Amino acid sequence: MQNGEKPKDQAPRLSNRLFFRLYQCANMLHKTGTRALDAHHITTQQWAVLGALTRPAFEPGVAVGDLAAFLLVSRQNLTGVLTRLEAMDYIERTVDENDNRSRLIRLTTKGRSLWDEDMRPVISDFYDDALRGFSTEDRIHMIHYLDKMLRNFKDIDPEIQTDKKAAE
Amino acid sequence: MQNGEKPKDQAPRLSNRLFFRLYQCANMLHKTGTRALDAHHITTQQWAVLGALTRPAFEPGVAVGDLAAFLLVSRQNLTGVLTRLEAMDYIERTVDENDNRSRLIRLTTKGRSLWDEDMRPVISDFYDDALRGFSTEDRIHMIHYLDKMLRNFKDIDPEIQTDKKAAE
DNA sequence: CAAAGAAAGTAAATATATTGACATAAATTG
DNA sequence: CAATTTATGTCAATATATTTACTTTCTTTG
Numbered sequence: 601m602q603n604g605e606k607p608k609d610q611a612p613r614l615s616n617r618l619f620f621r622l623y624q625c626a627n628m629l630h631k632t633g634t635r636a637l638d639a640h641h642i643t644t645q646q647w648a649v650l651g652a653l654t655r656p657a658f659e660p661g662v663a664v665g666d667l668a669a670f671l672l673v674s675r676q677n678l679t680g681v682l683t684r685l686e687a688m689d690y691i692e693r694t695v696d697e698n699d700n701r702s703r704l705i706r707l708t709t710k711g712r713s714l715w716d717e718d719m720r721p722v723i724s725d726f727y728d729d730a731l732r733g734f735s736t737e738d739r740i741h742m743i744h745y746l747d748k749m750l751r752n753f754k755d756i757d758p759e760i761q762t763d764k765k766a767a768e
Numbered sequence: 769m770q771n772g773e774k775p776k777d778q779a780p781r782l783s784n785r786l787f788f789r790l791y792q793c794a795n796m797l798h799k800t801g802t803r804a805l806d807a808h809h810i811t812t813q814q815w816a817v818l819g820a821l822t823r824p825a826f827e828p829g830v831a832v833g834d835l836a837a838f839l840l841v842s843r844q845n846l847t848g849v850l851t852r853l854e855a856m857d858y859i860e861r862t863v864d865e866n867d868n869r870s871r872l873i874r875l876t877t878k879g880r881s882l883w884d885e886d887m888r889p890v891i892s893d894f895y896d897d898a899l900r901g902f903s904t905e906d907r908i909h910m911i912h913y914l915d916k917m918l919r920n921f922k923d924i925d926p927e928i929q930t931d932k933k934a935a936e
Numbered sequence: 937c938a939a940a941g942a943a944a945g946t947a948a949a950t951a952t953a954t955t956g957a958c959a960t961a962a963a964t965t966g
Numbered sequence: 967c968a969a970t971t972t973a974t975g976t977c978a979a980t981a982t983a984t985t986t987a988c989t990t991t992c993t994t995t996g
Contacts, residue, residue, distance in 0.1 A: 615895035621914035626794030627840045628921035672795045677983045701944040727783035745910045746789035753796035869974040
């Protein structure tokens, strides 16, 4: 620590700057991400849902609550997003045979096609643009920091039980 | 590059993971941040606006468009947030003497008091919790990455003119 | 096995956020 | 200087996102 002039006074400004940048990045992620997929009328939230549903573990169908826990949004929020995706025929809701309360969410053939043919190339280009200048090591470091912050957020949130189980 | 097995195949998964973590962090930032200030009925967006208005450069009053450019949200979005903050008597809108189209946004005495007495301590604790385990260098690196990504986002966005001018 | 409890999903109310459209006022042009 | 263009803020429509409340179904108890 070479800076001798009261490092404690710098900390609040540093934290403030960090979170403001995170806030700005979040705004731009949704703004530019939604615009990138505008031709297909897909928003970043719908993107996140569709992307989750392509995961091998979720392909047989996933409950709304589990999907919400994975995306870190509320169950109630997902209801609306899922309703719109279902209306566009990209996903389907089926009743869980083992539990009539539970609805299993799954990609339709149309949804799978949208993801593979239309969205995947656009997303790939979007990633390239947004990560321009990031080396592989930069990306790994950034993921490390985001993971670390995410664990802290989960500790703050009384709803989420941090069960130490790595989710990929 | 020591990893000899097709590093190009790893890149998409790395990018995907990075943006998914960013998406999750953004969700948690708003969720836990709004909850932290729930006792004062302040959301993270209102927090961002009030925080911006405490900046010395904005204290004489700032135009809606300039505030939107600073926060990286749309002008139209701010209208609603400002209306609610004005109804709570935390900010005031005055007409710019030099331009009758422009409204100058400023903190009220009540808003200044809310920020200094009520919000600042809560925000300070929130920062401590969310950045637990982050060294000063970690914070600087994280800010660096967020800044870098932000520049890329601005390059993607056709609306924003990146005029290379550092905004603090 | 019936009653209390918990869990899953959805609806309603409130607050963001975006784009498109619009009214007013300033700036530019001919 | 009048006419077009541009700039500023707001309203409207759509899509998130949250908390509160409720219905249905499953689980737990007595």
